[in-house]
Amino acid sequence: MKYVALVYYQERIINAMTDQEWHDLNQECVAGVERLSAQGNYVTGQPLQPVDTATTVRVRNEEVLITDGPFAETKEQLAGFYLLEARDLNEAIQLASRIPPARFGSIEVRPARELPPKD
Numbered sequence: 001m002k003y004v005a006l007v008y009y010q011e012r013i014i015n016a017m018t019d020q021e022w023h024d025l026n027q028e029c030v031a032g033v034e035r036l037s038a039q040g041n042y043v044t045g046q047p048l049q050p051v052d053t054a055t056t057v058r059v060r061n062e063e064v065l066i067t068d069g070p071f072a073e074t075k076e077q078l079a080g081f082y083l084l085e086a087r088d089l090n091e092a093i094q095l096a097s098r099i100p101p102a103r104f105g106s107i108e109v110r111p112a113r114e115l116p117p118k119d
Contacts, residue, residue, distance in 0.1 A: 002043060002112040003084045003092035008076035009105025011050055028100040040085065041095055047080035076105045
């Protein structure tokens, strides 16, 4: 079964890192992806640009509404995602617990669902 692991952290903590600390964290993430890939648990994933680059799109009464920034102001910002293959939720949680940014924020684990085939 596929699970999405959404990575959240406070950008102010990341922004306060030295260049070396940021580099080391990224290298940990690369090594983690390599480990997950070797185990057959990594499907795909991607880090995101900082929250100040976000644009939120809504459609109301057929009108497209655009807002700079994320949908909601929150303490932690969405920083990226991993799509994992796991036997069950317990394994997905165990895998997510080893995602390095979990030390600075949180990882939301959610089962992915398939859309029904087109009629």
